[in-house]
Amino acid sequence: MSNVYVADQPETAREGRPSGRLLEVEDLRVEFRTRDGVAKVINGVTYHVDAGETLAVLGESGSGKSVTAQTIMGILDTPPGFVTGGQIRFHDKDMLQMSSEERRRIRGEGIAMVFQDALSALNPVFTVGFQIAEQFRVRRGMSRRDSKIRAAEMLDQVQIPNAKQRINEYPHQFSGGMRQRVMIAMSLALDPEVLIADEPTTALDVTVQAQIMDLLADLQRERQMGLILITHDLGVVADVADRIAVMYAGRIVEEANVHELYANPAHPYTIGLLESIPRIDEKGQQLRTIRGLPPSLLKIPSGCPFHPRCPMAQPICPEKVPPLLQLGPTRASACHFAEELVKRD
């Protein structure tokens, strides 16, 4: 294989902290039982994240990227959502088999999450200082005063000016970018090993987005966290990710390190996505489109879920689900013709 790169090794692992594999999702299956029928939202998702690594989960709305994250965090709404199979291993222990008490202990300290919409994720009637300090009081048994001092330190770490005064303010007194910083401070308070960021900058302006992504990258490097970045933005992914998992209709259709994926995508859906985005550094380019619409999760097409929209579909595609085939040490593709695609160019 000529196009195989060796994945960047994470920089020296932080002392006293296990390096290597932190979180592994294996063959996860989730369905939503709705009035209209059973929506198979996740159909066998497998990915992992190591210490100090950024995994980007890329997909359009309805691809199941956020539901996977919610399932990992254990905040899936049940009903309608039900986990019907698979494992989520954190340090080799299956979280789906744990008691709710054990899972609660992992949340915050083991795995934490940053949500897209910081305004609705924060409680409007408490000061941000109180909300951050709450974790120190409840989980670390700190006094009110000490926990508040720690909260101010956290705000300082996410570069909010005047942290000591601002901990006494309410979420609505912060701007969008600052609120997202508060969210990040809150999720990092208990020093988690894995951080899941679900579209952390989608609601923000570009200049603020750049600030927040920089901040996340810095904090991650400092703490050697594993970062799962969920996004639909191919630009943001190219900037920060080490590895990428592309999702479509509840499956991972391609996984590769970031350079491979952009230079030589191995799935027709990834190719279509890359060709359909306008680029700021190019002018007059022709936008190709992916024909048709993403499938309804109530009625996922047979075989390869992408076949009705795929320009290279063959008779085998509606017949057989293509497995996620390993093409090299760091890349895999779920297309019957992946090997031909990689060789092409």
Added chain:
Amino acid sequence: MTESILEVRDLVKYYPVNRGVVFKKTVGHVQAVDGVSFDLHKGETLGVVGESGCGKSTLAKVLMHLEHPTSGSVHYKGQDIYKLRAGGLRKLRRNIQLVMQDPYTSLNPRMTVGDLIGEPFEIHPDVAPKDSRRRKVQELLEVVGLNPEHINRYPHQFSGGQRQRIGIARALALRPEVIVCDEPVSALDVSIQAQVMNLLEKLQDEFGLSYIFIAHDLSVVRHLSDRVAVMYLGKIVEIGTEDEIYERPTHPYTQALLSAVPVPDPNSRKNKAIIRLTGDVPSPTNPPSGCRFRTRCWKAQEICSREVPLLEVRSSSDHPSACHFAEKREIVVSHEAGDLTDLPTRTL
């Protein structure tokens, strides 16, 4: 260039800020749009970019005369649209139409697609006689790439991209000359976004439309626009052709904005210099004196707080730029990076 179809001069829109319940008192104004001037030429696309709160959507509303401006004028083919009375205004609206951002809330859920797209014909019965309306609607559906047989369906039976197509068909119904598009693709998924952008381009060629294309996504605006205006806090800070703005920007804000846009190419990480802006956008109720960008600008001098920089061509800039110190800056959007990995053109 060809003739101007729309001439916008010194457009100002202030919204009063009131305090008190019984005795209302105006304590200030949100200066949403403050002295915006530009021309729209026939058959061109003028992109308007800016971050949230810069007044670009207010501009759309004022241009459509959905809001009356505080001052200023807009001439459509020589006619001041704010001096028109009801009848004249109704006629004018035939020529200037709006496509809105959110395809989920801008369509009445109780009306069928046929009613939604056919409604303009009810208001302007002289455009299409009653018996031909249904056929006209079906033609429009076909033009925007929807199945004409779906004429009796309701909006909820369509996806986001399809709904945006319905919105576009409705705007096209009266064969307007100008369409104001307010963030028409920002609510759509990547693969659908490209479909709608291609549709807008196709329609422009087919019907000779002029677009005012308002968006926050700089890549999308570059793709569609012939000329681009960059807004900050209610003012245009720089205006020029797509090349002038993206290749040779001279206003610090434009430069910062462009440098912050993520490029979908991992090789560009190395040679990318993001200009970091500090702080937040100031409140439009109480904008900074002089140049509104000076509070976040790395070039700010004493003159910036004293004098409002005019939007004009300066010796150091080949197109209008509202900065006392306008000058080119190398590599704002890096091309070098792109060359490394020019994606092979695939024929699929």
